Amino acid sequence: MAYDVIVLGSGPGGYPAAIRASQLGFKVAIIEKESLGGICLNWGCIPTKALLKSAQVFDYLKHSASYGINAAEPAVDFPAVIKRSRGVADKMSRGIQFLMKKNKIDVIMGFGKLVGKGKIEVTGADGNKQTLEGKYIILATGARSRQLPSMPIDGKKIIGYREAMVLPTQPKSMIVVGSGAIGVEFADFYHTLGTQVTVVEFMPRVVPVEDEEISKELEKQLKKKGITVLTNSEVTKVDTTGNGVKATIKSASGESVIEADVLLSAVGIAANIEGIGLEELGIKTEKGKISVDKSGATNVAGIYAIGDAAPGQALAHVASKEGITVAENIAYLEKKFPHKPEPIDYNNIPGCTYCSPEIASVGYTEKAAKDAGYEVKVGKFPFIASGKASAAGNTDGFVKVIFDAKYGEFLGAHMIGQGVTELIAEVVAARKLETTYHEILGAIHPHPTMSEAVKEAVAVAYGEATDI
Template sequence: MAENYDVIVLGSGPGGYVAAIRCAQLGLKTAIVERELLGGICLNWGCIPTKALLRSAEIKHFMEHAGDYGLKVAGKIEADLEAVVKRSRGVAKQLNQGVTHLMKKNKIAVHMGEGTLTGPTSLTVKGEKGEEKLTAKHVIVATGARARDLPFAKADGKRVWTYRHAMTPAEMPKKLLVIGSGAIGIEFASFYNDMGADVTVVEMLDRIVPVEDKDVSAFLEKSLSKQGMTIMTGAGVEDLNVTDKGVKAKIKAKDGKTTETQFSHCIVAIGIVPNTEDIGVEKLAEMDRGFIQIDGLGRTKSKGLWAIGDCTPGPWLAHKASHEGVTCAEAIAQELGNKDVHPHPLDRANIPGCTYCHPQVASVGLTEEKAKEAGHEVKAGTFPFIGNGKAIALGEPEGFCKTVFDAKTGELLGAHMVGAEVTEMIQGFVVGKTLETTEVELMQTVFPHPTISESMHESVLGAYGRALHI
């Protein structure tokens, strides 16, 4: 006999486990199906453990520049790669155990195994208990995504890596090729560069972190180049010859010239592929390049079947998945008769993006270029960190904050930052956009002194010719 629930969530990443918790909070009998580790890719192999790695690299960077702060460090600074990776895996394990605890606390049934949909509201699970049949009033698909391979050189975990291999390297790369300069590519490039590798980044488009504002891309490229990286934009890797000893890459540069360069290792960071094959969803939902098509609340075309996170249209970010999970759970509860929840469709314009390289990058909303393309008459203001007292005191004067406004209405259209701690500061502008703020409210907001966040205020003032410290 099949076990029956109000809601079954297929996948336990930051979208899936959050959706399950919210369903349970709303009094729904909830189960979650997971084939590998609770917490999914983000918690176990993505967002969190990579930040642990980057923190180790950041500490190493500061130690190497101790003299800039009037300090002396005896002896050569060396990285123990095995210990760095061990710390990162320990952080992931701790958080995995935390999610396990949350499942028990919220009385969510956990079924470990491969889940396959047999209908919009039913599935089978093949795992530790053999084959189980589960049914529910509603099913949420939250199966996430995986790294995309190069068609001519699939990742082998030895010389050609995805982000997953790059987090648990068997050896330290001497000369590293990173293909792709989105958040994942740049973060690993930054990590291995700080750890002492000779790093080359190849990006097909005309600038790195291409989803960011052009000014941010230009600043970051200059900063990373200054740190010793080789950055090649408008370039493409045409072939990889992989051997036991390394990787020979045929790279076509911006000028059309093709060269062959030897590397010890290669990280492929050219995008993602949704995990939607072989789960039975193709006949139940509208698909586009493997991504499940949904409405603003997560509904598919089949009644009772929902989807969230990286297996649906982007942006493919953990916090977007979690927000979708809560929205979807509340929409389901509403359909089941709960009159106290009022879910709202996701506003993609208010989703922040963060890249944890050194320096950090953070943004929300439209870039200046996109705002103009959308027909806005624009006012934009930029304030450099060199004019901020806290940034100078921290020894982090490189960076800036840029804000983009509609000149007619004063609406905040976007905010873009590069520099120290900007991934923590961006939320201020996210709240502002969500509240539909204008330049008036931001100008009247009192920012604490001394903080780097004062540069946020100054960038707003700068958009209207009123910056005080530059």
């Protein structure tokens, strides 16, 4: 079976790559070993947001009296919460099936492995094998939970994110190791539903990739809710011989043992690049990722890599853009696209964390901007001063913006608060358009909205604030 383009993996990088290639006139096949949509749609981005929405609704009901609404004492039907999440994921996966059919893309179910130049062998669930040939191959194999020797995932007492989404019963207590996006989202979800949660973070602060003020505010909010947060701490051993787990935790103050029903390992991800034929073809890798150039090409002609398997940020929207860019690069080589696609600006990638309060950020942190040699102007607007936030009853958090003092360049923005993941796109677009503070202040923001906080933070940075 011969194709112009074969995509290995149907996650948020693979399926847009396949669709864009088909739109550009190529004959395309996509190979998937499990479910269309990959981890994001089936076990990541989408079902976790469904879980968090259920937690948010439960939290609203518990605090309905503060809105003048007297509701009966709410109760959690944990299996129903899980069932709703799986239903949302299944619906999205079926949507990808429709898109494949609509775009005339052949879907080949099975495990794909490179077996020669332009050749992939696919082993189906029944063990039968077939070989596909493609002039161009896009590797979009994604990633899985990273495991540490001190806490090997057994799927029962030591779990990864997949198991955390489908536990049969709600645990009374949980230890979450790692406070990146996955860790704090699950910590918030389970705590809101009534599980006693302890977060253990090796680094000095939670969400360590974020601006320091964001980390400080989130830790304050997590502790305010009743979540135990241990930073500068490491799990050195986990005993699973009893009914639950006993985790030995080493910190600056010494060693301690914490008991819980279950431990969630959220210490990052590892790319799925084993067993797919990289070594046989001499495809270069570095630090557990497939090495690529600015166009997504590997060192072997005709083979590209995108998403979590490649070196860029491990985010669904990055994978999608990389997939589309690679498809257009291939089309440019084949004279089916009028120009070489613009390289992705990896310093203008928004990051979002959907715990409560949410976190959203893009560009330089204040420290990174200063380390890069910029003289900065910083503005911060707290949601306590926002009319919309007060009306909504969610005044925790703030918007922080960073500008180059010399030219007014928009260097970065960092937000924490209710719904801020919906606000960050304004800053991404502004930075893409090389907007300065002047244009943000000149753009009238609707009142009352949370989006006003972006403009107000800019006004604070330049001494023009009227609402704080």
